[in-house]
Amino acid sequence: LVRDYATYREWGGKGLILMALNFDDLGDVFQATYILESVVTNFEQYPEITGEAGRELAKIKSREATRNASVKPEGN
Known part of the structure; x- marks a missing residue:
């Protein structure tokens, strides 16, 4: 995505999200x-x-921290 649309960096970032x-x-x-x-x-x-x-x-890490004790939402 980023390689094919390198000149459209902002849209590349949105696409990655x-x-x-x-x-x-x-x-x-x-x-x-x-x-x-x-x-x-x-x-x-x-x-x-x-x-x-x-x-x-942060949402994903917070959700996964409830399922997996090794995930630390604040920096893992």
């Missing part, structure tokens, strides 16, 4: 969190995108 939410809905939490962490790290020039990715990441 959508992809992560899709992985979460499919039950693939690893892929969802990996993508969201990548967006937070690599799209710093777009605060609304990193903010949305961070909020979604």
